[in-house]
Every structure is written in C-alpha cells, then in structure tokens.
Amino acid sequence: MPASVPAPSQGAAVRGPLPSGPEQEAARxxxxxxxxxxxxxxxxxxxxxxxxxxxxxxxxVATVTIxxxxxxxxxxxxxxxxxxxxGRDPGLCASAILADGATVIPDALADPVACSNPLVAGSxxxxxxxxxxxxxxxxxxxxxxxxxxxxPRVISEAEMETLSDLAAIVLDEMELRLSALKAVRxxxxxxxxxxxxxxxxxxxxxxxxxxxxxxxxxxxxxxLPVVPGLELACHYQTASPQDVxxxxxxxxxxxxxRWAFFLGDVCGKGAEAAAVTxxxxxxxxxxxxxxxxxxxVLAALNTALLLDASIGxxxxxxxxxxxxxxxxxGFNVTVASGGHPPAYRLHTRPGGGAEVEPVHIKxxxxxxxxxxxxxxxRTFHLGPGQGLLMYTDGLTEARLADGTMLGESGVxxxxxxxxxxxxxxxxxxxxxxxxxxxxxxxxxxxxxxxxSVPPVQAVGGHGVSATAHTTAAPVPVDATGPSGEKD
Amino acid sequence: MVSHSLxxxxxxxxxxxxxxxxxxxxxFTTAPDLRDRALELSRQGSRHLxxxxxPVDFCDSSGxxxxxxxxxxxxxxxxxxxxxxxxxxxxxxxxxxxxxQLMPAHADAAAAMSAHSATHGPAAAGPAVRHLRAxxxxxxxxxxxxxxxxx
Numbered sequence: 001m002p003a004s005v006p007a008p009s010q011g012a013a014v015r016g017p018l019p020s021g022p023e024q025e026a027a028r029x030x031x032x033x034x035x036x037x038x039x040x041x042x043x044x045x046x047x048x049x050x051x052x053x054x055x056x057x058x059x060x061v062a063t064v065t066i067x068x069x070x071x072x073x074x075x076x077x078x079x080x081x082x083x084x085x086x087g088r089d090p091g092l093c094a095s096a097i098l099a100d101g102a103t104v105i106p107d108a109l110a111d112p113v114a115c116s117n118p119l120v121a122g123s124x125x126x127x128x129x130x131x132x133x134x135x136x137x138x139x140x141x142x143x144x145x146x147x148x149x150x151x152p153r154v155i156s157e158a159e160m161e162t163l164s165d166l167a168a169i170v171l172d173e174m175e176l177r178l179s180a181l182k183a184v185r186x187x188x189x190x191x192x193x194x195x196x197x198x199x200x201x202x203x204x205x206x207x208x209x210x211x212x213x214x215x216x217x218x219x220x221x222x223x224l225p226v227v228p229g230l231e232l233a234c235h236y237q238t239a240s241p242q243d244v245x246x247x248x249x250x251x252x253x254x255x256x257x258r259w260a261f262f263l264g265d266v267c268g269k270g271a272e273a274a275a276v277t278x279x280x281x282x283x284x285x286x287x288x289x290x291x292x293x294x295x296x297v298l299a300a301l302n303t304a305l306l307l308d309a310s311i312g313x314x315x316x317x318x319x320x321x322x323x324x325x326x327x328x329x330g331f332n333v334t335v336a337s338g339g340h341p342p343a344y345r346l347h348t349r350p351g352g353g354a355e356v357e358p359v360h361i362k363x364x365x366x367x368x369x370x371x372x373x374x375x376x377x378r379t380f381h382l383g384p385g386q387g388l389l390m391y392t393d394g395l396t397e398a399r400l401a402d403g404t405m406l407g408e409s410g411v412x413x414x415x416x417x418x419x420x421x422x423x424x425x426x427x428x429x430x431x432x433x434x435x436x437x438x439x440x441x442x443x444x445x446x447x448x449x450x451x452s453v454p455p456v457q458a459v460g461g462h463g464v465s466a467t468a469h470t471t472a473a474p475v476p477v478d479a480t481g482p483s484g485e486k487d
Numbered sequence: 488m489v490s491h492s493l494x495x496x497x498x499x500x501x502x503x504x505x506x507x508x509x510x511x512x513x514x515f516t517t518a519p520d521l522r523d524r525a526l527e528l529s530r531q532g533s534r535h536l537x538x539x540x541x542p543v544d545f546c547d548s549s550g551x552x553x554x555x556x557x558x559x560x561x562x563x564x565x566x567x568x569x570x571x572x573x574x575x576x577x578x579x580x581x582x583x584x585x586x587x588q589l590m591p592a593h594a595d596a597a598a599a600m601s602a603h604s605a606t607h608g609p610a611a612a613g614p615a616v617r618h619l620r621a622x623x624x625x626x627x628x629x630x631x632x633x634x635x636x637x638x
Contacts (some may be wrong), residue, residue: 317584363585366584369555370558
C-alpha cells in the first residue's frame with residue numbers, strides 16, 4: 001500500500017468526543033478485568049490478527065493492545081520485538097480508547113498531543129498511527145488494534161472499516177475465550193461443589209450414625225440387671241446404622257423380690273419412633289410401680305401414648321410381665337400382650353434339646369392406637385431348666401433363601417431343632433446365629449430378650465450371669481454382662 | 488424395587504357408604520396412597536367404608552398402619568370400616584395386633600355389603616362405578632412376592 005505524504009491541514013487526528021470521566025474509566029477497567037486477558041501468554045488467534053493487520057496495511061508494526069489502569073499491554077504485536085507493555089502516555093493508544101470510533105493520526109509530529117508520545121519522540125520514531133477500538137457489547141473500549149508506520153500516510157474510509165473489523169474479530173475472540181473460561185470455571189465449581197457435597201454428606205452420615213447409636217444407647221438399658229436365680233440375655237440390632245430403631249426392652253426391680261420386664265416394637269423408625277420408644281419405656285417403668293396387673297400397665301401406656309399430642313399416630317406392640325420368685329427356685333410369670341407376637345416357653349428335655357410352647361395371649365391389642373384397646377394376660381410358672389424367649393418381628397420377618405419369611409412357625413421350628421439347653425444365653429446366641437446365617441440382611445430391627453431358670457443341680461454351680469448384646473449396627477458387638485463373663 | 492402404585496375403584500351408595508376396591512401391592516411406598524384415598528372418601532361424606540382387598544396380592548405392616556389411620560378417622564366421623572377378602576398375611580397381622588376386633592373382615596365384598604345393610608339398612612346404588620386412576624399393573628416378579636411362612 002503506497003504511503004502518501006499528507007497535507008499539513010490533515011495533521012490533526014480525527015477523533016470523536018472524549019466523554020471519559022473517572023466513573024466510566026472505573027467501569028471500563030472492570031470490563032477489562034472481566035475478560036481476564038491481561039498478562040496472559042501469547043495466543044495464536046491474536047497474533048494472527050496483528051500479523052494480518054501489518055500485511056493488509058503494509059505497515060512495519062501492528063499491535064493488539066489492552067489499556068490497563070497504568071499501562072498499555074500488548075496482547076499481540078507484529079514488528080515490535082521485546083516490548084510487552086508501555087506507559088499510558090497520551091497521544092496514541094491511551095487517547096484512541098477515548099474516541100468513539102477509529103483514530104487516525106496521518107502524521108504524529110503534526111499532532112499536538114501525539115508528538116510528545118515516547119513512541120513518536122523516542123527511537124521508534126512513529127509518524128503514522130491508526131487505531132480501531134476493541135469495544136464490548138456494553139460499550140466499554142478495552143483497547144485497540146493499531147497500525148503504526150515510521151512514515152506519514154493517509155488511510156481510506158474502507159481501510160478504516162477493515163481495521164474496525166479486525167478489532168471486532170479481536171473482541172469475538174475475547175468473548176469466545178471468556179465463555180470457554182467460564183465453562184471451565186463452572187465445571188470446576190461444579191466439581192468442587194460436588195466434592196464439598198460428598199464430603200458433607202459423608203460427614204453428615206457419620207455424625208448421624210454416631211447420633212443414632214448414642215440415642216440408641218440412651219433408649220436401651222446399658223446392661224441387664226442381675227436377678228437372683230434367673231439368667232438373662234438380650235440382643236439388639238438395627239436394620240441400618242443410620243437408623244434409630246423402634247425396638248425396646250428392659251428388666252428392672254420392683255422391690256420385694258418382684259421384677260418387671262418388657263419387650264416391644266414401635267412402628268416406624270427414626271427420631272419420631274425414638275421419641276415414642278423413650279416415652280414408652282419411662283411410662284412402663286412408672287406404671288409398673290403402681291399396678292399389680294400387667295394389663296393395667298399396658299392400659300396406662302395406651303392412655304399415655306394417646307394423650308401425647310406429639311406422638312401423633314404412633315403405636316407399638318409390646319409384651320409386659322411381672323416376675324415373682326416361686327418356692328421351687330423358679331418364678332411365677334404374668335405376661336400381658338399388646339398385640340405382640342407370642343413369646344416361646346422352652347422346657348429342657350433330659351436327652352438334650354427342648355420342648356417348645358408358644359405363649360399365646362388372646363385378645364391383646366396394639367398399644368397407643370385406640371382408646372378402647374383391651375389387654376389380657378397369662379400366668380405361668382417358669383421352673384428350673386425352663387426358658388422364655390421374646391422377640392420382635394425383625395426375627396419373624398427375616399427372609400430365608402427362597403424369599404419366604406421365617407414367620408412364627410419358622411421360629412418355633414428353629415427352637416424345636418435346637419439340641420442345646422434352654423438357657424437364656426444359648427437361646428439368644430442361637431437366635432443371633434440363625435439371623436446371621438440367613439442370606440439376606442434383616443430388613444427390620446431385631447430385639448431379643450430371654451429369661452431362664454438354671455437347672456436345679458446347676459444353681460450355685462457357676463453363678464448367675466446376665467448377658468447383653470447391645471449394638472446399633474447390624475454387626476453385633478458383644479458386651480460383657482455384670483457377671484464379668486465374656487460370652 | 489420397581490416403583491408401582493395402587494389402583495382404586497370406588498362405588499358410592501346412599502347412606503354414606505363407599506366400597507373402595509384396591510388393586511396392587513400395599514407396602515411402605517403405597518400405603519399412604521390408600522390412607523389418603525380413604526380419607527378423601529370420608530371427607531366427601533362416605534363415612535362408612537368397605538375396603539375390598541381381593542385384588543391385593545401383597546400387604547405388610549405398612550398396610551396395617553394405614554388401616555389403623557383410616558379406622559381412627561372413621562371413628563371420629565361416626566363411621567365404620569369393614570374389610571373384604573383380606574390377604575393372609577394382613578389377616579394374621581390384624582389378629583395378632585388385636586385390630587381385627589375393631590374391623591370386621593368378610594369373605595368378599597358382597598358379604599361385607601350384606602353385613603353393612605343388616606346393621607345400617609340397605610344401601611342403594613349411587614352413581615356408576617368410577618375408575619379413578621388407571622395404572623399399569625405391577626410387573627410380575629417386580630417386587631417381593633407375598634411371603635409364605637416357612638413350613
């Protein structure tokens with residue numbers, strides 16, 4: 001492109017108005033930061049624009065510059081080796097970004113402002129300068145695409161439009177780059193958020209499990225008491241470590257050698273069921289002090305559950321009984337049922353194994369659902385060599401390999417098949433082994449409570465033991481009973 | 488576990504009686520729907536309710552809980568709840584928990600209707616049968632089959 005020497009009258013730059021105040025400049029700088037382009041490494045797309053400009057306009061130097069607060073930074077430069085930025089001296093780029101449209105200085109020495117710019121006055125000796133602003137869609141001029149020559153020259157309207165198109169291409173490239181950056185950042189944020197959520201979920205899960213097992217421990221007797229002349233054993237497991245189970249049991253003294261026991265199951269799980277379990281245990285313990293009949297104790301529980309507005313529609317099934325020592329070293333047992341599966345009585349057979357008898361208590365209704373609930377009881381004698389096993393439906397609803405439930409008949413059959421004695425510890429151990437031998441995990445909580453009277457010849461032989469397995473996790477953790485024997 | 492839902496067919500009769508036929512499997516997921524549907528009928532004025540469970544092929548303790556909720560609501564409105572064609576497992580649960588004392592169970596819907604008429608007078612048929620929700624029947628074997636007790 002031949003450079004023509006401009007007429008002196010054309011010495012002044014063609015510029016638009018200069019509206020830029022401090023506020024506009026602050027907003028402009030914010031836009032510069034938004035594109036996050038300052039001090040980024042060289043980039044082929046921008047380098048091509050500067051090279052293209054130099055070739056199109058046949059000039060020695062073409063640049064793509066971004067104007068920062070205190071410097072003019074070269075994103076790309078063709079014909080300017082080793083220069084990455086210059087100061088914001090007025091006259092060239094710094095002034096060009098103040099103009100609405102393109103800036104043309106045919107002869108910098110004839111321009112009153114540009115003539116003192118270092119690029120003009122210094123060793124580079126710039127005489128011709130033209131620039132098109134890189135303008136964002138919201139009107140901020142980030143910088144310019146510049147062409148410089150060491151000779152004065154003029155530039156046509158069409159050429160200026162080409163320069164403006166190059167500036168528009170630069171902006172498109174910056175927009176593309178920005179959206180790619182945003183996509184990457186969003187993805188990174190998403191990954192970080194996912195990671196945070198995972199970490200939080202794991203923390204929550206752990207604290208929930210810890211909370212559940214702590215709560216569980218408060219809902220269960222820490223250890224069974226030592227009842228003279230009686231062996232006790234229990235087992236407790238929840239279907240999942242995250243859940244507080246709704247099963248409960250307890251054995252406690254009433255004074256005068258009388259004892260009370262209960263075992264039951266609140267429908268549902270979680271905090272609400274735990275609240276019912278808690279209320280149930282305290283109510284039963286309290287009512288046991290005031291009533292002679294177990295039916296009356298269950299009736300008191302029924303009333304308490306129905307009265308408690310916060311309980312809502314929660315109810316439970318329950319076995320509640322009193323124990324009184326009998327003359328033969330055994331106990332007279334009176335048990336009332338609140339709609340609970342029957343306990344099993346076992347009589348040790350001389351040749352090993354035991355006779356099994358379900359303790360059916362007809363007519364008892366689940367507790368806490370209906371005001372008119374009626375309860376009935378049965379009284380029987382538990383003599384030496386005899387045991388009583390109580391359980392919740394987690395045992396009867398445990399599934400066999402073929403998917404069928406164990407059921408009451410399955411429990412009875414398992415008890416009849418046993419060859420061991422009818423003592424409480426062996427009963428609970430065998431029942432736990434049965435559950436753990438099943439192919440599927442139990443779908444519900446399981447609570448087991450067994451009582452047995454040691455055979456006559458054994459009384460005083462190896463003392464009394466109370467065994468407890470209490471755990472809130474599916475894998476039972478054995479605890480040593482008060483007797484100090486590890487079971 | 489394939490998600491499934493219950494299908495309901497309702498026949499309403501004069502004398503505030505509704506016969507609700509339930510099809511599907513009543514478990515932890517679907518039991519609330521049964522309760523909601525029955526309570527809705529109660530709100531619409533059918534305080535006497537007969538549940539025909541003949542097409543129910545599975546019902547666990549969640550179903551029992553729903554029935555208890557329905558019965559409690561019926562009692563509040565001076566109504567009744569009767570069951571027809573109760574599945575075995577539910578029947579055992581009702582007996583075990585003593586709830587069967589409060590909810591008469593009949594061999595089939597016709598027997599339940601006759602028993603209701605004997606107590607409350609004959610029920611004249613109201614509007615025609617309305618199918619409320621047509622849903623796909625549960626896939627065979629999609630869920631836990633009704634568990635029979637082990638021998």
